[in-house]
Amino acid sequence: MMRRLFQERQPSVAGERLNAARREQLVARLTDEPVTIDVRRSRGAKRMTLRIPPGHANPVVTIPQRASMSSAERFVKSQAAWLTARLSERAPAQPFIHGGTIPLRGEPHLIEATGAVRGVVTIVDDADGPTLLIPGTPQHLPRRLADYLRRAARDDLHVAVEEFAARVNRRPTALRIKDTRAQWGSCSPSGVLSFSWRLVLAPPFVLRYVAAHEVAHLIELNHSAAFWKLNAELDPDHERARAWLKRHGRMLHSVGAEGPSAQI
Numbered sequence: 001m002m003r004r005l006f007q008e009r010q011p012s013v014a015g016e017r018l019n020a021a022r023r024e025q026l027v028a029r030l031t032d033e034p035v036t037i038d039v040r041r042s043r044g045a046k047r048m049t050l051r052i053p054p055g056h057a058n059p060v061v062t063i064p065q066r067a068s069m070s071s072a073e074r075f076v077k078s079q080a081a082w083l084t085a086r087l088s089e090r091a092p093a094q095p096f097i098h099g100g101t102i103p104l105r106g107e108p109h110l111i112e113a114t115g116a117v118r119g120v121v122t123i124v125d126d127a128d129g130p131t132l133l134i135p136g137t138p139q140h141l142p143r144r145l146a147d148y149l150r151r152a153a154r155d156d157l158h159v160a161v162e163e164f165a166a167r168v169n170r171r172p173t174a175l176r177i178k179d180t181r182a183q184w185g186s187c188s189p190s191g192v193l194s195f196s197w198r199l200v201l202a203p204p205f206v207l208r209y210v211a212a213h214e215v216a217h218l219i220e221l222n223h224s225a226a227f228w229k230l231n232a233e234l235d236p237d238h239e240r241a242r243a244w245l246k247r248h249g250r251m252l253h254s255v256g257a258e259g260p261s262a263q264i
């Protein structure tokens with residue numbers, strides 16, 4: 001093996017978010033595509049660990065505070081088989097482009113730019129299966145489709161939240177649609193429910209689970225036994241939905257992504 005497996009990269013480039021602490025990275029050449037690995041120094045770490053945190057762009061190697069970069073490189077190299085296997089499982093990007101396919105309510109939908117000057121996004125069921133017809137030029141397609149999906153998410157979540165809120169007799173103070181990476185939904189102490197628009201991409205029982213979960217937090221703002229009991233009453237299907245999100249959640253984040261490196 002003539003090629004060097006690793007290169008050290010200078011911390012941070014313009015445009016990247018800078019933490020107060022200096023940022024260290026390695027670039028591993030496992031296959032043709034270089035893989036950037038974030039290096040985290042930890043006072044508490046006794047040994048090195050490598051993981052791919054959910055929603056995080058790069059794999060992260062955690063090393064003891066005083067460990068050398070070359071020892072971190074050796075460690076990552078020793079984990080190359082594991083890392084390559086995990087990276088091969090990463091979801092391919094599903095960009096918003098004419099001719100592309102994205103999931104919507106759990107079903108694959110073809111994306112078609114109609115070029116029509118006027119009109120709204122519509123779904124037709126033709127020979128290729130469900131198709132999203134997007135008016136306007138191809139360069140406006142990503143924005144139009146993103147807006148449409150956000151509205152669809154808001155509509156579906158509104159219906160689900162209304163249903164569960166009526167059952168617990170407690171209404172949220174507001175419903176917000178976001179693009180969060182770390183969580184699918186949240187409930188603030190003041191009763192504001194926030195959700196990821198990406199839930200509309202998942203099968204409806206998954207969106208319903210997250211809606212029921214956050215509505216249950218209007219009553220129990222914790223994850224106590226009482227909370228889970230209420231959650232199960234509202235949504236008997238919640239185990240299946242949680243398992244689905246664990247397995248496919250990463251894929252939801254690849255929808256609308258530009259290229260394979262955008263997601264791991």
Ligand SMILES: [Zn+2]
Binds near residue numbers: 213217222223
């Ligand atoms: Zn919760």
